[in-house]
Amino acid sequence: MNEKIEMKDQKTGMGQGHVLDLKLPIGWLLSAYGVLLTVYGLVTKKEMYAISLGLNLNLVWGILMLAIGGGFLLAVFLKKDRAGR
Amino acid sequence: MQPVITLNAVDYAIIGGYILVMIFVGYSLKKYMKTGEDFFLSGRSLPGWITGLAFLSANLGALEVIGMVANSAKYGIATIHFYWVGAIPAMVFLGIFMMPFYYGSRVRTVPEYLKLRYNEATRGLNAISFAIMTVLMSGISLYAMALLFKIMLGWSLTGSILFGAVVVLLYVFWGGLSSSIYNEVIQFFLIWLGLLPIVFLGLKEVGGFAGFVAKLKEPLLHSVKYLGTSNNPLGVDWFGVVMGLGFVLSFGYWTTDFLVVQRALASKNINSARMTPIIAAFPKMLVPIIVVIPGLVALLVLPEFSQSALPTTEYNSALILLMKHYLPNGLLGLAITALLASFMSGMAGNVTAFNTIWTYDIYGSYIKKGKSDSHYLRMGKYATVFGVAISVGTAYIVQSFPNIMDYMQLVFSFFNAPLFATFLLGMFWAGATGWGGFFGLLVGILTAAGHYILYKLGIVHYASDMAANFYQALWAWLADFVVTIGVSLFTAKRDPKELVGLVFGLTPKTKAAARWLARPAVWGILAIVIAIVLNIIFW
Numbered sequence: 001m002n003e004k005i006e007m008k009d010q011k012t013g014m015g016q017g018h019v020l021d022l023k024l025p026i027g028w029l030l031s032a033y034g035v036l037l038t039v040y041g042l043v044t045k046k047e048m049y050a051i052s053l054g055l056n057l058n059l060v061w062g063i064l065m066l067a068i069g070g071g072f073l074l075a076v077f078l079k080k081d082r083a084g085r
Numbered sequence: 086m087q088p089v090i091t092l093n094a095v096d097y098a099i100i101g102g103y104i105l106v107m108i109f110v111g112y113s114l115k116k117y118m119k120t121g122e123d124f125f126l127s128g129r130s131l132p133g134w135i136t137g138l139a140f141l142s143a144n145l146g147a148l149e150v151i152g153m154v155a156n157s158a159k160y161g162i163a164t165i166h167f168y169w170v171g172a173i174p175a176m177v178f179l180g181i182f183m184m185p186f187y188y189g190s191r192v193r194t195v196p197e198y199l200k201l202r203y204n205e206a207t208r209g210l211n212a213i214s215f216a217i218m219t220v221l222m223s224g225i226s227l228y229a230m231a232l233l234f235k236i237m238l239g240w241s242l243t244g245s246i247l248f249g250a251v252v253v254l255l256y257v258f259w260g261g262l263s264s265s266i267y268n269e270v271i272q273f274f275l276i277w278l279g280l281l282p283i284v285f286l287g288l289k290e291v292g293g294f295a296g297f298v299a300k301l302k303e304p305l306l307h308s309v310k311y312l313g314t315s316n317n318p319l320g321v322d323w324f325g326v327v328m329g330l331g332f333v334l335s336f337g338y339w340t341t342d343f344l345v346v347q348r349a350l351a352s353k354n355i356n357s358a359r360m361t362p363i364i365a366a367f368p369k370m371l372v373p374i375i376v377v378i379p380g381l382v383a384l385l386v387l388p389e390f391s392q393s394a395l396p397t398t399e400y401n402s403a404l405i406l407l408m409k410h411y412l413p414n415g416l417l418g419l420a421i422t423a424l425l426a427s428f429m430s431g432m433a434g435n436v437t438a439f440n441t442i443w444t445y446d447i448y449g450s451y452i453k454k455g456k457s458d459s460h461y462l463r464m465g466k467y468a469t470v471f472g473v474a475i476s477v478g479t480a481y482i483v484q485s486f487p488n489i490m491d492y493m494q495l496v497f498s499f500f501n502a503p504l505f506a507t508f509l510l511g512m513f514w515a516g517a518t519g520w521g522g523f524f525g526l527l528v529g530i531l532t533a534a535g536h537y538i539l540y541k542l543g544i545v546h547y548a549s550d551m552a553a554n555f556y557q558a559l560w561a562w563l564a565d566f567v568v569t570i571g572v573s574l575f576t577a578k579r580d581p582k583e584l585v586g587l588v589f590g591l592t593p594k595t596k597a598a599a600r601w602l603a604r605p606a607v608w609g610i611l612a613i614v615i616a617i618v619l620n621i622i623f624w
Contacts, residue, residue: 020113022135022267026274029106033099033419040095040415048413053289057282058415065278 027072034066088239090409096418103422104252106271107429111256111264121461124261125441126193126351131263133357135270137364140348142269145276146431147424148229150376154407155400157380158390161305162623164380165373170331172369173616175339176362177609182589183340184349184605186512188358190586193350195343196446202511202587204519205450210526212446214500215343216439220472222497223435224479230428231480237405238421246480253433254473257440258466262351265430265437269348272426273368279416279423280375286411287382297381305381308623321552329555333562334498337505344438359605366612370619379407386410432476440468495537502558503529503565510569513589517569518576525569533561 041059049056118124157164192198196215200208231245256264291297298306321329339345339362349361383403384390387410390403408420444465449456507526510517536557539545547553584591601607 020110020117020263020267022270025106025110025267026271029102029271030274030278032102036095036098036102037415037419044413044415052282052411052413052416053286055286057286058413061278061282061416061419068274068278 021076023072023076027069027076030065030069031073032069034062034064034069037062038066089237089405090417090421092238092418092421093414095415096421099415099418100422100425103271103275103426107252107256107264107268110267110271111259114260114263114267117263118259118261118462121444121458121465122193123263124462124465125437125444126347127261127263127266129351130353131266131351131357133352133360133364135266136348136352136357136361138273138368139266139269140345140361141365141369142273142276142427142430143345143348143434145273145372145427146226147233147427148226148431150276150280150424150427151233151401151404153372153376154380154383154404157377158383158400158403159380161301161381162308162377163305164377165308165619165623166326166330168369168373169616169620170326171335172339173366173612174331175335176366176369177612178336179340179346179349180359180361180363180605181609183508183512184359184362185355185592186587186589187346188350188352188355189592193445194442195341195346196442198587199507199511199522200446200450202584203507203517203522207507207519207523207526208446209451210523211500211504212442212450214530216442216447218497218500219344219435219439219442220475221479223432223439223472224476225483226428226431226435227476228480228483230425230432233405233424233428242484246477249429249432250473250477253429253436254470257433257436257473258469261465262347262437262441265433266348266351268426268430268433272423272430275419275423275426277375279420280379282416283382283407283411283420284375284378287379287386287407291382291385296385300385301381305384308620321549321555325552325555325559329559333502333505333558334555336509337501337503337558337562341504341508342501343442344434347438347441356603356605360603360608363605363608363612366609366616370612370616379404383407436469436472436476439472440465443468443472498554498558499530499533499537499561502533502561506562506565507569510566510573511588515581515584515588515591516573516578518573518578520576521569521571521573524572525565525567528568529561529565532564533557536560 037058039062041056041062044056044058046054046056049058117128120128122128153164153167156167187195187198190198190201192201194212196208196212199211227246227249230249231240231242234240234245235242256268260267288294288296291300345362349358352358352361380403383406387403387406389406390400408417412420444461448464448468449461453460503526506529507522510525511522536545540547540553540557545553547556581591586592
């Protein structure tokens with residue numbers, strides 16, 4: 001995971017202190033949560049969701065979090081891609 | 086006692102994942118902490134969206150969330166005053182008018198500004214009271230977390246205290262303010278994702294806003310309509326709300342508390358610094374969605390809170406009971422992680438503010454002056470270790486005297502309320518002198534303390550404790566304001582040349598960003614307009 005942490009602000013030579021792009025840990029954490037909740041939502045039975053008014057909220061929320069986390073990772077990927085060209 | 090909530094392996098995996106990511110983030114930042122500015126001010130290198138979200142999260146602690154859900158169950162919609170009246174105007178004011186002096190003068194801390202603008206004594210008074218206050222607050226936050234997890238999940242008190250302290254110590258020791266800020270941004274996302282399911286399910290069950298209107302008592306549904314008299318759920322009249330909460334308490338906290346201001350000082354340039362509190366104002370306006378709605382839902386769906394229940398109901402348990410009521414395992418782990426994250430970031434925020442004030446304003450000013458930067462960086466790391474150690478000690482003291490917690494929070498309010506008068510005069514009136522500032526602040530603090538004693542002895546009366554708190558802030562502010570002016574008229578003025586960059590009117594205007602979309606004033610005005618519209622809708 002370490003090599004994904006890129007240097008920011010290389011152009012200016014500034015920002016020495018803070019080169020960890022925060023979008024990466026947020027993106028990984030939310031995506032991992034998303035996968036975990038989606039899978040858990042798929043394997044659990046309907047009875048468990050009586051308290052959440054019959055909605056399989058683990059599945060719904062898992063997909064949502066995967067989308068948000070994926071969005072952060074995509075933003076980093078696109079930025080790197082642009083910088084690479 | 087049986088724990089309220091039972092977790093399974095999936096929930097624990099979610100909690101564990103968060104802890105691992107935090108430690109990983111702290112460890113990855115370690116190699117970049119080369120100078121004092123890196124450690125204490127993130128090298129002044131962060132973009133506005135990060136400092137803005139951290140600015141908001143530093144205030145969105147777990148105690149705040151639990152307390153505001155409780156307030157909403159107790160007082161209804163009127164709780165929004167803490168957001169749309171009690172926060173937005175102050176945040177916008179900080180960004181537009183005050184940040185040019187904080188960031189522009191290159192001070193590293195709030196007390197340092199006081200030294201440049203007033204004198205050494207004013208700085209000392211503020212630095213020492215603030216340092217004591219943050220380190221005790223960090224202990225309170227630690228204890229509150231341990232107590233909540235004991236009642237909720239049956240975890241051992243000592244285990245939670247030590248575990249929380251070690252995690253926070255590790256990542257602050259490695260990454261300084263950056264670790265703290267990064268954790269706050271992650272917490273921002275977790276709080277929303279963790280609590281929104283409760284909001285959706287709650288609204289679905291009660292039938293949306295129409296359900297509230299049909300089933301709740303009328304005064305709980307209006308924020309302003311019933312403020313004409315003090316005969317409303319809050320027990321405070323409109324003057325107390327607007328002047329006490331909206332003006333003194335809110336401006337005192339948002340514009341002078343180093344815990345929040347430090348985040349803006351970590352920005353990469355003056356425009357980002359000014360945008361920091363303004364960016365934070367937009368999500369701040371939405372926070373009532375995750376606190377007020379759950380509070381109202383609790384009144385309708387939880388048998389413990391039915392409107393015929395006894396008034397002794399423990400409102401602080403509302404959020405926890407809602408989590409138990411609605412969330413299946415999995416999402417439950419996510420909500421618990423959100424609370425855990427906000428406790429930890431609350432503690433980390435206090436520890437980073439403490440190590441900065443200690444190193445720059447106390448150690449570097451009174452104990453060992455003029456040492457090398459690497460000496461102060463080392464001291465900052467030691468200060469982190471003993472700051473955490475004192476927090477653990479405080480957590481144990483609070484444990485044996487639970488009421489101490491309320492008293493400490495009260496004592497801290499004595500220091501915060503008058504400080505805004507000192508800043509207002511300092512930044513906008515060149516005639517305020519060093520000793521004027523010092524005696525104004527001192528008399529302001531003593532006025533707050535004196536008012537509190539008179540209230541407790543029953544010599545002055547208010548309709549509620551909240552009203553007493555609002556008016557106490559107002560008196561303390563007024564005393565500071567009047568005494569600062571009075572003493573300034575009789576003491577030697579500063580040479581105006583020394584005040585350039587510190588006082589409005591003597592300082593050249595900061596150049597506005599070229600693109601009007603990047604201008605703080607544009608976004609600040611937008612935030613104020615939206616806040617006014619929201620206030621009218623929920624009148």
